[in-house]
Amino acid sequence: MSGNYLAGPQGLLWSINARAVLDVIDREGPLGRPEITRATGLSKTTVAQALRELVARGVVEEAGADTTRRGPAATLYRIAPRCALALGVDIGHLRIRAVLVDAAGETLAQAETRAPRRRVADTAAAVTALAAECAERAGTGPGDIGQAVVGVPAVVARDGRTVRRAYGLPQGGRGLAEVIERDLSVPLLLENDVNLAAVAEQRFGACAGVADFVLLGVGVGLGAGIVLGGRLHRGFAGGAGEVGFLPHPATELGTEVLGARRIAEQARQAGIEGSPSPQEIFESARGGDERALAVVDATARRIAHVAASIALVIEPELFVLGGAFGASADLLLGRIRRHLARDAAPLPIRIIASGVSGDAVLRGAAWLARHRARERAFAAVMGGRPHDMTTGGPYDTDLTGSGKGDIT
Amino acid sequence: MSGNYLAGPQGLLWSINARAVLDVIDREGPLGRPEITRATGLSKTTVAQALRELVARGVVEEAGADTTRRGPAATLYRIAPRCALALGVDIGHLRIRAVLVDAAGETLAQAETRAPRRRVADTAAAVTALAAECAERAGTGPGDIGQAVVGVPAVVARDGRTVRRAYGLPQGGRGLAEVIERDLSVPLLLENDVNLAAVAEQRFGACAGVADFVLLGVGVGLGAGIVLGGRLHRGFAGGAGEVGFLPHPATELGTEVLGARRIAEQARQAGIEGSPSPQEIFESARGGDERALAVVDATARRIAHVAASIALVIEPELFVLGGAFGASADLLLGRIRRHLARDAAPLPIRIIASGVSGDAVLRGAAWLARHRARERAFAAVMGGRPHDMTTGGPYDTDLTGSGKGDIT
DNA sequence: CCTTGAGTAGGAAACTTTCCGACCTACTCG
DNA sequence: CGAGTAGGTCGGAAAGTTTCCTACTCAAGG
Structure with missing residues (x-):
């Protein structure tokens, strides 16, 4: 057993x-x-x-x-800082960012570019170009990178390659991993962007010692990065945390509860004209605009609703508000808490603002890449001896494995 | 870290x-x-x-x-079968069952009694009496029991003692663990009954090799036993899986989606008279009664709704229908699947019937008690040597621990 | 029916690996 | 100049492995 x-x-x-x-x-x-x-x-x-x-x-x-x-x-x-170099990449809707770090976590180089819109091959080429640029600036070759982790706005299967429901990638991101890895010849892992933001939160942010927490990432859609027992929970096919589709009384089934599109819709309903961006609406709200505040409140309400639903399923210790709207935590948090209190959730729910500065997805990707690169380097060193402890034990780093723990 | x-x-x-x-x-x-x-x-x-x-x-x-x-x-x-005796107990609404097993899992004795309604002390006394009865029949003393696990219809904190929201226990079950342990002087653990049913499903049922699954237990209320990575997920304060309160379009906030009470209500609405029990309604449905079938269908619909919500959060590999209504899987499963298909859930959802025969809660309790008793016995043997591996590693059996795994 | 051989179980002695404790030297700050 | 600390070396203890040996059983062949 x-x-x-x-x-x-x-x-x-x-x-x-x-x-x-x-x-x-x-x-x-x-x-x-x-x-x-x-x-x-x-x-x-x-x-x-x-x-x-x-x-x-x-x-x-x-x-x-x-x-x-x-x-x-x-x-x-x-x-030894140079024993493992790692590349973190964040493929966003507008731009692609990359950062090269050493085994100690020091940033060796950064680079960014606009995100191609048309072909996956272009996206892959952009990533490899950024990797090459970072490597050159750091004075090494791209082949010295021990691990690359690429954050994508999509559902990624546990193999770290197969991509489903990619809203923000050309051609749904099909074959992205293969193309990048062929050109870069570096161990590569794709990962859901919200999951990486959760990793960043755990490592650099507000959840340092918290075993079970959920990062709510609000951006184009709404996603949750779920950390249970200190480990990312990805779900059977990587689809865990797709809470944007949770049923909501005021929403039809199969449509998203929240996201940039829905906020625009609510702004229209509130009588705001000129279809401003969410950022602009939040800016107006900060200025005291009543109609914008109504939109903000509706957003907070929906976030509260989603958080309550998640809490009933997994009861995390903590919720963290991140993603593009994490910057608007000042507006949202109080309202979310009020809605939670009013709806008398059966469980007490703690929700706080993200504690990560900068690009959380990028930092999470870099952390994970560094972790894996280092683990690989360590394992290689240990492997010189007849037996090693690199699998199954507490040092298990197999992200794609079956995870058949046995103890209840 | x-x-x-x-x-x-x-x-x-x-x-x-x-x-x-x-x-x-x-x-x-x-x-x-x-x-x-x-x-x-x-x-x-x-x-x-x-x-x-x-x-x-x-x-x-x-x-x-x-x-x-x-x-x-x-x-x-x-x-050695006798190196660890374990007692499993199921405190249900109507009766309390107990089973004594040895380290090999053999049943040594069973006993049961009616569940007291008034005082926690009576419940505790009933449990100790059952334990004594089992021990006597097995030819040992109650003190030889290495671990007892008691399933209760309540939310149990991770310490295995504190009880919240106990619908079916006298006085909310306060102090139950303390009283039993005082009289029995055996290491004791309370555990949510649905969680134990999930354990049984994993060990004796349909989820032998499945790392992530959810057992939906429908009875007086609706609860989910969540197994992730082969381990029970209890939540921060033991409240994970309280999915009976998940928001449902047709239900007010704060009320349960499903359960014996709601079924009775639906039966009334469907025009069924005489307020029959859920079992009777299901019996009528099997006989072809249209109104009873409507109630069954509404039940199936709500189960589908809950399953879909859970899937969006944690995406388990499998759902299992258990609990008191598990016996009615023949009526429910097809309808649940139809509702899931119709609502076009974003994820494919597999749901099957329970594969556990007999009292799943009792069997799960016995398994968990046996596991812990045996682990304790093994640890004692290992402890004779300077170092041992009983904590933190793959053999960690600490159910109450912080679970601060480090690897993402 | 008896003999013989191959395959298996269990055990003992000699060797190897690894860790620990103790002892020793060298260095630096007060 | 002395006490406290860092680092190295040596012998002993513990644990595991290899090798060799004995004993047992089944099966084939005379």
Whole structure:
């Protein structure tokens, strides 16, 4: 029933302990040997041995000396930044952004361009061009990138390649992954943009220690990035979080509850003329325009409705308002909370504003790419030994796997 | 970020390997040494040593000989059935059932009684009496029970003790866990009944290999048992799956979509007189009664509506129809599927009938109790060595823990 | 019917890997 | 100059593996 045996020869111990050393360094930045010894509980000798090996294999390097204490200076160790380069890409409706980061998370280069409208091949070409540009600026070749993660406004299957319901991609994004990977020859993963925003929220934003939360991303449509037990929940075919189609009393079945289009419609109904953009409507509302405020309130109401529905299904600890409208959290949050309180939801619902600055999708993509690139590099190092721990265990990074956990 | 270091001395290897041996025996029934050797990849010597220790510690025992092959008979090993006794209890609206199982899952004794209506103390007393009765019939004392799991028709917090919104328990079930545990002095866990039905479905029913599924339990109310990644998803405060309150066009906010009460109401509206029970209505429908069929269809429609909403949030692989109405799957399933098809849900939704025979809640409770009792027994055996793997890793059985997985 | 050989189970001894504790040296700040 | 710290080395302990050996059973052949 339980899955992985994880039995092995003594060499397994080396894997385990080296991995522990690696993790401590990874988590707590440059560290001296005595601290690593304390943190891992291993003996000085073992830590020294492990570090020697890890340095020899290129995933750890010395990083100066710690002279704060008296006595001889302790040499510090850190993850070698260049052991894993990662590319994050955000394919939005208007523009495509890319960022190249190293294993430490430092930004090495950024680039952006307008999003092509016609052909998938153009989109793919734009991505590879951005990757090449970033790589050149960082002084490496595109082939040195260990992992690329591309955020797309679409439902992505768990294989990270197949794309469905792509509203904002030419030709529905068919074959996008294949074309990019052929030209770039870098391990590639597509991922839903809202999911990546949720990752960013978890890593850089307001949900650092929260195991279960939902990011509500409002933009052209409404989507939810769902994190359960600290992991993204993608659903059987990647369709989890497509909450834009949740039934709403005032909406026909099969149409979206919320999104740029619906807001425009509501603006028309409210008597606003000139079909302004959502951003403009929110601007007017901030200025005190009654009709714009009515639209804002209707929007808040629908968000509250969706949040309540989600809460009844999975009861997350927290909702976060992100996406294009996340910037309007000042207008929306209070109203959403009022609607939630008024409708007397059976559960208390906490909702806050996004804590991520900048392009959340891009940052999430970069984080995920870095994580995978690094995991790959670490696994390669561990793989030199007979057994390793890279699958099934707590270090499992298989995003596409069946996820057949066994424990209830 | 990553949590558990899992570094350790050589003794750790013993834990790992012994655990691997234990798992193989656990999963594949009585096994000879050569097969264990093959399955774990360990050497003959190590397996022999581990088995010697495990037998000495009482969690494994010899189970005859395998004479199928030629040569000397291989002694078979199995988990010692008596190393962990577990009690499953189902507190229903009408009756309380209990079953005592051993570590192998064999039923040792069963008992049941009427559910008290007035005081929680009576309910608790009934449970302890059933436990004592089972223990006596099995020839042990109640104190030998390693774990008890009690299914209740209520929202249970993740600590397995605090009860909220208990429709079917006296005094809202307050203090139930404390009173039972005081009288019984056995580790106790309360659990939502629908969740336990989902566990049963996963272990004995139609969802054996399915990582993500939702059990729809229709009874007095409507609840969902949600299994994601093979694990029960309980929600932040145990309130996940309270889908009975999902908004429905034809229902006021804050009232339940479905349940015995609503069916009665619909029966009234359909012109059925004499306020028959749901069971009776379904019986009439099977007989061809038009008005009863209308009620059935309305029920199916609402179930379809709820399933569609859930699917948009978490997109499970499969829905299973269980609970009191699971028996009426023959009437409901086709109609539910028709409604789903008609409303053109954005996602394909698979829904099937429960595959569990007997009392699913009771069986789920027994399974979970057995799992935890056994895990506890195993952990105790492993604990004799300096390090063990019982927390954080793939063997984590902490149902109440924070679940702060790190990998996205 | 007996003999013999091949395949299997179980065990013991020698070797290898790995980790730990203890001891030692060198360095630096007070 | 001394106490406290960093880093290295050596021997011992623990665990697993390989190799060799014995004993047992089935099946084929004389």
